[in-house]
Amino acid sequence: MANSPKFIFITGGVMSGLGKGVVASSIAKLLQLCQLKVSCVKIDPYLNYDAGTMNPLTHGEVFVTDDGGECDMDIGNYERFLNTSLKSTHNLTAGRIFSNVIRLERQGKYLGQCVQIIPHITDEIKQELRKISREEDLDVLVVECGGTVGDIESLPFLEALRQMELEDGHTNTFFVHVTLAPVLDAVGEQKTKPTQHSVQELRRIGIQPDLLAVRCKTPLTRETIRKISLFASIPTDCVMSSHDVPSIYSVPDILYRQGIIEVILKNLNLKVNPNISKWNRIAKTYLETNGILKIAIVGKYVDLKDSYVSVSQALLHAGAKHGKEIIIDWIDSEKLEKNSKYNTDESEFSNLTKKLEQFAGILVPGGFGSRGSQGIINACNYARVNNIPFLGICFGFQLAIVEFARNVCGLTSANSTEIAPDTDHPVVYYMPEQKHVKTMGGTMRLGLHDINIKNDSGAMAIYKKKIIQKRHRHRYEFNQDYMKLIEENGMKFTGSSDSGKRIEILELPDHPFYFGIQYHGEFHSRPGLPEPAFEGFVEASIKNM
Ligand code: GLN
Numbered sequence: 001m002a003n004s005p006k007f008i009f010i011t012g013g014v015m016s017g018l019g020k021g022v023v024a025s026s027i028a029k030l031l032q033l034c035q036l037k038v039s040c041v042k043i044d045p046y047l048n049y050d051a052g053t054m055n056p057l058t059h060g061e062v063f064v065t066d067d068g069g070e071c072d073m074d075i076g077n078y079e080r081f082l083n084t085s086l087k088s089t090h091n092l093t094a095g096r097i098f099s100n101v102i103r104l105e106r107q108g109k110y111l112g113q114c115v116q117i118i119p120h121i122t123d124e125i126k127q128e129l130r131k132i133s134r135e136e137d138l139d140v141l142v143v144e145c146g147g148t149v150g151d152i153e154s155l156p157f158l159e160a161l162r163q164m165e166l167e168d169g170h171t172n173t174f175f176v177h178v179t180l181a182p183v184l185d186a187v188g189e190q191k192t193k194p195t196q197h198s199v200q201e202l203r204r205i206g207i208q209p210d211l212l213a214v215r216c217k218t219p220l221t222r223e224t225i226r227k228i229s230l231f232a233s234i235p236t237d238c239v240m241s242s243h244d245v246p247s248i249y250s251v252p253d254i255l256y257r258q259g260i261i262e263v264i265l266k267n268l269n270l271k272v273n274p275n276i277s278k279w280n281r282i283a284k285t286y287l288e289t290n291g292i293l294k295i296a297i298v299g300k301y302v303d304l305k306d307s308y309v310s311v312s313q314a315l316l317h318a319g320a321k322h323g324k325e326i327i328i329d330w331i332d333s334e335k336l337e338k339n340s341k342y343n344t345d346e347s348e349f350s351n352l353t354k355k356l357e358q359f360a361g362i363l364v365p366g367g368f369g370s371r372g373s374q375g376i377i378n379a380c381n382y383a384r385v386n387n388i389p390f391l392g393i394c395f396g397f398q399l400a401i402v403e404f405a406r407n408v409c410g411l412t413s414a415n416s417t418e419i420a421p422d423t424d425h426p427v428v429y430y431m432p433e434q435k436h437v438k439t440m441g442g443t444m445r446l447g448l449h450d451i452n453i454k455n456d457s458g459a460m461a462i463y464k465k466k467i468i469q470k471r472h473r474h475r476y477e478f479n480q481d482y483m484k485l486i487e488e489n490g491m492k493f494t495g496s497s498d499s500g501k502r503i504e505i506l507e508l509p510d511h512p513f514y515f516g517i518q519y520h521g522e523f524h525s526r527p528g529l530p531e532p533a534f535e536g537f538v539e540a541s542i543k544n545m
Contacts, residue, residue: 005133006172006268009161010144011207013179013198018215019251020178021074023242024144025081026252027176030261032082033252033279034272036139040078041090041132042071043125044146045153049095050088053441060306064471064523065090068447074144076310076523081252083526089132094153097124117156125160126167140268149177149201162206171269177202177209178242181216181224190216190224192231199232209234210267213242213255238263247286249527252279282528286316289325293541296359298379300367300395302330311365311393314525318538321530326538329359333375336382340375356382361389361513361541364396366473366520370419377403389513389540391533394474397506397516398428401478401486409482409489418476427486429479431502437475444475449497451504451519457494458507458515462536468495470504470519477518478503513540 008031010024024040031038048054051062052070063076069088079086101124105115113120133141145161147154165173179195195214202209212234214220220228220241229236240258245251253276261274295315301307312328319326335342335352343349356362362383364376376396380403383390392400398416405414405427413420416428437443451468453459480503483493495505495517508514517533525531530538 004168004172005130005138006140006174006270007129007133007164007168008140008142008174008176008264008268009164010142010176010178011149011158011161011202011209012145012147013149013177013202014194015180016148018178018180019242019248020144021077022248022251023176023178023213023255024074024142025077026255027260027264028078028140028142029081029252029279030256030274030276031140031142031264033276034261034265034270034274036270036272037137038082038140038142039084039086039090039132039136039138040075040082040142040144041092041129042074042078042144042146043154043157044072044091044093045151045157046093046146047095047098047153048093049099049441050091050093052444056301056307057304060304061309062473063310064446064473064520066448066471068442070442070446070473072146073306073309074146076313077248079523080313080526081249083529089128092125092128094156097121097128097156100124118159121156122160122163125157126164129160129164139270149198149205155205158202158205158207165207171267174211174264174267175207175209176211176213178213178215181214181220181228183217188218190221192224192227195228196231199234211238211240211260211263213240215242217244219243247283249279249283249286252276253283285320285323285528288323289320290323291325291545292327293319293324293361293538293545294327294329294359295361295363295541296329296331296356296379297363297365298331298333298336298376299365300333300369300372300376302332305330308365310520310522310525311363314522314531314534315363315538317525317527318530318534320527321535322538322542324538324542331356331379333372333379336375336378337372338374353378353382356388357386359388360544361391361537363390363537364392364399365522366394366396368395368418373399373416373419377406380404381407384508384511384514387512387544389537389544390511390515391513391537392506392516393522394518394520397518398476398478400506400514400516401427401482401491404489404491405482405486408491409485411482411485414482416476425482427479427482428476431475431477434475445472447471449502449519451495451497452500453505454492454494457492457505458509458513458536459494459505462515462532464532470517470521471523472519474518478506512544513537 071091414425415423506516
């Protein structure tokens with residue numbers, strides 16, 4: 001396009017959880033469907049350098065990029081919608097901005113000056129955004145600002161975005177504000193006051209939104225649109241309904257039908273046409289399923305569904321491709337432990353475990369630490385013994401090995417040293433390379449690594465390739481001193497990396513589908529293009545229905 005780079009800024013009002021990430025991804029998708037070169041950035045105003053040290057139960061999944069970044073889960077939404085791999089620089093945190101500025105101050109870059117939020121922090125933010133746009137030669141960069149307008153910590157970021165509009169001009173910047181129109185009474189009247197207040201808050205800091213995407217249960221009524229338009233001083237055709245839909249992949253179409261692309265292209269002075277039929281064909285597969293598939297996810301962070309958002313999306317991708325709606329039952333692994341807080345006697349415990357019977361497949365995702373690990377081991381055992389299709393990811397891969405070593409190979413005290421540092425049989429242990437690591441952020445084995453697949457294996461049947469590349473995030477691994485014993489007992493290791501130093505895949509040839517992966521296949525799964533291990537698992541689960 002070779003025009004000046006364009007920026008679309010997405011801000012949020014009223015409260016969190018309104019689907020700002022999905023609106024940002026949908027807008028980016030529609031622009032990509034106009035043949036524009038588009039990408040997304042997520043701003044996170046917290047002081048953590050990245051999302052790696054945050055608890056998934058409070059902040060959602062840590063999404064890992066190809067280059068090993070530990071990012072906010074919205075980066076996953078962008079990748080899934082745009083079918084692309086983003087660099088970790090696309091997650092801009094206050095921690096990173098502040099530490100850059102402080103490092104430069106120590107290097108003497110600002111000699112003689114008093115270093116301040118404005119202009120030094122704001123300049124650094126603008127520079128980072130422009131650098132991404134320039135280096136990736138983008139036509140449009142969609143920038144989502146985390147948090148809610150009015151938060152103290154997001155102020156420097158909003159100020160930087162305001163300055164960008166001033167410096168780059170109105171035809172190069174476009175502000176979308178995502179708010180809420182709640183319904184409180186039985187009459188079903190959509191309330192506009194929270195939106196009015198939030199637009200006022202945004203205006204107070206100098207930003208007049210160009211478009212509102214209003215989250216609501218049912219489509220905005222004409223009256224609601226008229227009212228919001230009047231009070232927010234935004235034309236009615238720029239007040240859009242972002243109502244509840246059964247699948248997030250329908251949101252681009254919902255916005256498209258309301259004319260969002262015309263409005264944005266006109267404001268940004270771009271002349272291109274979208275062709276959204278191919279995307280809609282994929283999006284439709286999520287709505288037109290012919291039956292359900294019940295899958296149990298047994299994990300540690302199940303109280304917040306966002307903790308495993310890429311895993312559940314990968315299941316949905318595989319389900320939709322095979323015409324099935326995936327119903328996930330989230331099971332706290334502690335429920336599957338004897339004498340945990342959930343069950344006090346043997347019969348209560350076996351009832352809870354028996355519940356696993358009703359699922360077509362059992363998936364164990366990643367996790368850390370000993371809490372709930374015995375319950376995961378019990379779930380691995382249940383799937384193995386009862387021939388239920390099983391997919392174990394990272395921690396799930398490691399604990400499937402522990403289960404097999406204990407119950408098939410007779411090593412009753414086998415464990416991972418993450419759970420029992422002094423175990424007699426450390427079948428999973430701390431990676432030797434990690435021994436020198438003393439700090440926590442960004443120090444695991446992260447990002448993309450090549451994996452060699454063995455011929456004549458289940459893994460080869462799934463991937464149909466000798467070498468695959470997958471993302472990682474772990475400190476522990478299978479201890480190959482136990483390889484011979486375990487393989488003699490029937491578990492096969494069919495994928496390896498780092499010239500055979502790391503084991504990446506396990507399988508049980510005598511089981512309908514028992515597959516464990518040290519890597520995180522979920523991060524590469526896309527709508528219409530499910531990750532093969534997930535697809536294999538879903539296919540096997542369909543057969544088990
Ligand atoms: N806790 C395990 C490790 O560090 C597994 C990590 C994970 O599941 N992401 O190796």
